[in-house]
Amino acid sequence: MSFTLSLFREYIANYLKTKLTYRADFWVEVLSDLLFSAVNLVFIFVVFLHTPDLMGWTEAEVVFVYGYFMLAFGVFSTFFNLWNFSERYIVKGEMDRVLTRPAHSLVQIMLENVDPPSMVGGLVGLAIMGTSWATLGLPFDWYDPIMLLVMVIGSVMIYGGLYTSLAAISFYSDAPTGIVPLMFNIQNYGRYPVQIFNKGIRFLLSWVLPFAFVGVYPASFFLDRHRDLTMSLLTPVVGVIVATIGLTIWNRGIRKYRGAGS
Amino acid sequence: MASAYLELIRIRFLMMLAYRVNYYSGIIIYAINIGAYYFLWKAIYGDADTLQGFTVAQITTYVAVSWMGRAFYFNNLDREISNDVRDGSLAVQMTRPYNYLIVKMMQGFGEGLFRFGLFMIPGMLVVSLLFPITFPSDPVRYVVFIVMLWFSFLINSQLNILTGLFAFFVENNEGMMRMKRVLVDLLSGVVLPIAFFPSWAKPVLDWLPFPAITYLPSSVFTGRLNGADVWQALLVQVVWFAVLIIPIMAMWRSARRRLFVQGG
Numbered sequence: 001m002s003f004t005l006s007l008f009r010e011y012i013a014n015y016l017k018t019k020l021t022y023r024a025d026f027w028v029e030v031l032s033d034l035l036f037s038a039v040n041l042v043f044i045f046v047v048f049l050h051t052p053d054l055m056g057w058t059e060a061e062v063v064f065v066y067g068y069f070m071l072a073f074g075v076f077s078t079f080f081n082l083w084n085f086s087e088r089y090i091v092k093g094e095m096d097r098v099l100t101r102p103a104h105s106l107v108q109i110m111l112e113n114v115d116p117p118s119m120v121g122g123l124v125g126l127a128i129m130g131t132s133w134a135t136l137g138l139p140f141d142w143y144d145p146i147m148l149l150v151m152v153i154g155s156v157m158i159y160g161g162l163y164t165s166l167a168a169i170s171f172y173s174d175a176p177t178g179i180v181p182l183m184f185n186i187q188n189y190g191r192y193p194v195q196i197f198n199k200g201i202r203f204l205l206s207w208v209l210p211f212a213f214v215g216v217y218p219a220s221f222f223l224d225r226h227r228d229l230t231m232s233l234l235t236p237v238v239g240v241i242v243a244t245i246g247l248t249i250w251n252r253g254i255r256k257y258r259g260a261g262s
Numbered sequence: 263m264a265s266a267y268l269e270l271i272r273i274r275f276l277m278m279l280a281y282r283v284n285y286y287s288g289i290i291i292y293a294i295n296i297g298a299y300y301f302l303w304k305a306i307y308g309d310a311d312t313l314q315g316f317t318v319a320q321i322t323t324y325v326a327v328s329w330m331g332r333a334f335y336f337n338n339l340d341r342e343i344s345n346d347v348r349d350g351s352l353a354v355q356m357t358r359p360y361n362y363l364i365v366k367m368m369q370g371f372g373e374g375l376f377r378f379g380l381f382m383i384p385g386m387l388v389v390s391l392l393f394p395i396t397f398p399s400d401p402v403r404y405v406v407f408i409v410m411l412w413f414s415f416l417i418n419s420q421l422n423i424l425t426g427l428f429a430f431f432v433e434n435n436e437g438m439m440r441m442k443r444v445l446v447d448l449l450s451g452v453v454l455p456i457a458f459f460p461s462w463a464k465p466v467l468d469w470l471p472f473p474a475i476t477y478l479p480s481s482v483f484t485g486r487l488n489g490a491d492v493w494q495a496l497l498v499q500v501v502w503f504a505v506l507i508i509p510i511m512a513m514w515r516s517a518r519r520r521l522f523v524q525g526g
Contacts, residue, residue, distance in 0.1 A: 022434075024434070025434055025436075025437075028436070028437030028438075031437060032437045032440040032441045035440075035441050035444050035445070036444050039445075039447065039448045042448065043454055046454055046458055046460065047302075047454075047458070049458070050306065050313045050314065050458060051306050051307075051308060051310070053308075054302075054305045054306060055305045178284060178287025178288070178290075178291070179287075181287070181291055182287055182291055182294070185291050185294045185295055188295075188298055189298055192298075192302060196302060196304070196305035197301050198301070201301070
């Protein structure tokens with residue numbers, strides 16, 4: 001573990017050295033990330049000009065859930081920047097290099113692609129949660145920061161596990177699949193209260209592709225009016241399960257890997 | 263010369279056809295997006311019959327037809343142009359006896375033709391099975407809608423060309439291209455019909471080309487615009503198409519003067 005942590009420090013230092021050369025790029029990336037979230041927030045704000053509530057959820061509550069989503073997604077994208085895994089590691093054969101080294105292959109790939117600009121979006125999400133917290137006049141209990149940390153770790157494990165599984169598909173088949181963009185769009189459903197969807201989609205978001213655990217369920221722990229104690233406390237449990245599945249698929253996939261032959 | 267340009271359309275169409283499998287998942291992705299907004303709007307309406315003059319049936323149709331319109335007019339001309347500028351292959355293209363921008367536009371047509379026949383039309387069929395969409399009964403409305411969609415394509419491609427040409431002036435226009443995409447989705451009315459925007463924003467948007475891309479054609483399709491208003495909407499599109507030619511020409515001129523190619 002301490003070995004991995006020391007690697008993390010080295011990789012971050014390396015990242016900073018390369019990125020400081022292109023400072024403008026860093027801020028452009030941050031800005032375009034934020035703009036994407038801003039559009040979704042504009043949607044929420046504008047919609048609430050025309051309706052007092054969304055199936056019982058007020059504006060501040062919906063924004064709070066969105067802030068939580070941004071926070072979890074920001075942390076996730078910082079560490080799991082696996083979007084071009086198949087292209088870079090399988091097609092171009094960089095996986096060979098990774099496998100000759102002692103650290104775990106997934107850890108190396110995560111560290112090589114670490115993406116700190118995404119963290120800014122997470123911090124903005126945290127700020128949004130704070131603002132909505134004040135607007136809603138929610139009580140602040142001593143265990144809230146600890147619970148938030150636990151929830152975010154759980155949510156990040158869910159995303160991490162899912163996308164690790166998807167990346168690991170490239171070990172089995174080299175055909176470019178449309179699954180990742182598909183998943184990315186389904187994930188958007190998790191940003192809103194699940195109560196607005198029909199039973200089938202609600203089931204899907206809770207138990208098949210548990211994206212509701214990266215949004216409304218964990219966030220509901222802090223929203224007294226909508227608190228769903230069972231579902232919110234299940235977040236870390238689901239996180240551990242999904243992450244284990246993801247890691248298992250990855251480790252099995254590695255054994256299937258034969259190299260691109262280049 | 264015209265036959266050479268037509269050939270470019272054909273080649274791009276065939277090229278897209280070779281990768282058609284990628285677009286089948288595209289239809290599912292668009293259906294997923296339409297679904298998300300369908301449920302959101304249903305929750306937004308709650309017990310209300312109309313909001314901003316939209317009935318629930320109209321907003322459902324609006325969301326579906328707007329996304330499927332986007333399936334047609336969307337293209338990556340901005341990325342293609344900026345790649346040509348950055349890797350220097352533009353220099354080779356400029357020595358050839360054709361107009362580079364018209365070539366790009368023709369390739370866009372080829373892609374548009376493919377997207378229309380194999381993405382938008384089948385997508386619309388799939389979506390109409392999943393969600394309660396009301397189709398207009400008047401055949402003239404379909405004809406006008408197709409013509410307006412054609413102008414959506416032209417205006418969107420013009421904005422893409424403008425964004426792509428920025429690669430001449432800045433080192434990295436990646437962020438700009440990403441921001442443009444998000445802004446076009448918001449301001450053209452794909453995410454949110456312009457009628458729902460706050461009252462201070464609407465007059466501002468009247469002076470921007472974005473609503474002409476989605477909001478106007480979708481308003482015609484959903485039957486929110488009738489009679490003379492339909493022709494006025496079409497006129498607005500034609501005017502924007504004409505107006506946008508000016509900055510493109512201006513940028514292209516000054517870009518060519520700036521161009522210097524390394525190595526090669």
